[in-house]
Amino acid sequence: xxxxxxxxxxxxxxxxxxxxxxxxxxxxxxxxxxxxxxxxxxxxxxxxxxxxxxxxxxxxxxxxxxxxxxxxxxxxxxxxxxxxxxxxxxxxxxxxxxxxxxxxxxxxxxxxxxxxxxxxxxxxxxxxxxxxxxxxxxxxxxxxxxxxxxxxxxxxxxxxxxxxxxxxxxxxxxxxxxxxxxxxxxxxxxxxxxxxxxxxxxxxxxxxxxxxxxxxx
Numbered sequence: 001x002x003x004x005x006x007x008x009x010x011x012x013x014x015x016x017x018x019x020x021x022x023x024x025x026x027x028x029x030x031x032x033x034x035x036x037x038x039x040x041x042x043x044x045x046x047x048x049x050x051x052x053x054x055x056x057x058x059x060x061x062x063x064x065x066x067x068x069x070x071x072x073x074x075x076x077x078x079x080x081x082x083x084x085x086x087x088x089x090x091x092x093x094x095x096x097x098x099x100x101x102x103x104x105x106x107x108x109x110x111x112x113x114x115x116x117x118x119x120x121x122x123x124x125x126x127x128x129x130x131x132x133x134x135x136x137x138x139x140x141x142x143x144x145x146x147x148x149x150x151x152x153x154x155x156x157x158x159x160x161x162x163x164x165x166x167x168x169x170x171x172x173x174x175x176x177x178x179x180x181x182x183x184x185x186x187x188x189x190x191x192x193x194x195x196x197x198x199x200x201x202x203x204x205x206x207x208x209x210x211x212x213x214x215x216x217x
Contacts, residue, residue, distance in 0.1 A: 059093030059106055066094055066102050070115065077120055077175070078131065078140060085134040086112050086127055111211075123175040125211040128188035132177055140176045142166045142198060142207055144186070152178055152186045155212035160193070160201040170195030178207055187212040 062070075071083030087105070092112070095104040105112045111124030123131070135141070143165035144158060152158055158178050170176060170191050178187040189209040191198075198206040 059095040059104060061090070062087065062092045062094045062105070067092075070094075070102060070105065070113075073115070073119065074113070074121060078135060081134055082131060085130045121175060122190070122210065123177075123188045125185075125188055125213055128177050128185055128211075132179070132185050135177075138165070138167050140167055140170065140174060142170070142176050142178050142191070142195070143181055144178060145181050149180055149186060152209060153212045153214050155187065155209055155214075157205050157209050158187070158189070158207035160198050160204050160206040163198040163206050166195035166198040166206070168195045170198070176207060178209065185213055 067087055071087055074083035074086050075081070089107065091108050093106050094102050097103050102115045104114050105127075107126050107130070109129065110126040112127035112130065113121040113123055116122055121127075131140070142158060142163055144152060144162050145164055148158065148162040164181060167176075171194050172191055174191045176189060176191050177185060178189060179185055187207075187209045188211055189207040192205045192208055193201065
């Protein structure tokens with residue numbers, strides 16, 4: 001099928017509405033960092049006033065301040081209740097950069113997310129498991145069949161020709177769940193094209209897989 005170049009541009013720049021609009025409706029602001037509680041600046045101030053705010057390499061128990069701020073970011077990125085799903089429980093730990101900024105968030109099963117410098121999360125497999133039961137209506141999901149399953153589980157990238165279904169609201173750069181047609185979580189990764197393009201294209205990468213589910217997770 002021939003794809004018009006204008007359609008490709010539209011797919012790449014289609015605004016994500018679901019997460020942002022649901023966040024705005026719940027919180028009355030455009031972005032989690034538009035709040036006034038100073039969560040991010042406070043960690044910077046602590047780091048600058050008396051040494052490093054960074055904890056041990058395996059992290060420390062998540063503070064209430066970190067939990068509130070990171071929950072808002074997750075709700076903005078994937079829509080509520082993503083934050084609650086990811087960070088619920090007293091066994092969630094977080095590491096910090098030398099400036100005191102949250103970095104790696106982990107649970108008992110492994111890495112949940114990494115808080116990147118662009119203000120968005122990259123998703124770990126353990127985080128994907130937590131989101132899978134909370135994101136409704138196939139949101140942020142890319143579905144493949146048995147032909148791709150062993151390769152995706154092994155951490156190899158997902159290609160468009162093997163995608164049987166995808167959330168039409170996915171845009172390039174979104175953190176997504178790669179699932180089997182029967183519902184199993186196979187991997188987590190970054191969408192390389194829009195959800196619509198994954199179904200239209202016959203060649204090319206659909207998802208850059210960050211972590212595959214090899215069956216032990």
